[in-house]
Amino acid sequence: MKNITRTFLILGLIILNIAVDQISKFWIRDSVVPGSESEILGDYLTLHNVENTGAFLGMGSDFSPTLKILLLNVLPVAVLALVLFHIFRDKTLDRKSLVGFSFIIGGGMANIYDRILYGSVTDFLHIDLGGVFRTGIFNFADVSVMVGMGLLLLSNLKKKKA
Incomplete structure (x- = not known):
């Protein structure tokens, strides 16, 4: 893959992921009552408007403000910067890995943006397949x-088979 095409793929996917996330969160903050729950597909898929002051499933929401800044803002920014540096530097990465890393960076940057700007991350979707599969609000x-x-796992499985 040529360098310019590769660079546009990486940056384009990162920007697309950030844009989709931020547009959806803007709509939720503007249109959905905080703390509410609305059915999209019965009880299987519901729409919410909750602010998560922690990380995954609210973990860390009770940390001290200093620890929160370090673990939920500074550390993720440093890790995402290193991953971004890695994917621009390592020209041997396959397309699936590039797309996977770009999605991870875009999603991570979008949530960090929320934490820095709002002090929390807006979550709004919940899946509950009747006890068989259930998520937190995301x-x-x-x-x-x-x-x-998932793309990184698939790429690594493919490499191990070869």
Whole structure:
């Protein structure tokens, strides 16, 4: 893959993931009553408007303000910067890995943006498949990170088979 095409792919996917996440959160903050719950597909998929002051599933929300800044803002920014540096530097990464890392960076940056700007992250989707599968309340940045992780796993499995 040529350098310019590769760079546009990486930056384009990061920007797209941030944009989709931020537009959806803007709409939720503007249109959905905080703390409310609305059915989208019955009880299986519901819409909420909650502010998460912690990380995954609210973990860390009771940390001291200094510890929160270090663990939820500074550390993730440093890690995302290192990952971004890695994907620009390592020209041997396959396309699936590039897309996966780009999704992870975009989703991570979108949630960090919220934490810095608002002091919390807006979450709004919940899936409950009747006890078989149930999520916490999440947002599109979380989906981006999970899709990115899935692509990295698939890429690594493919490499191990070869």
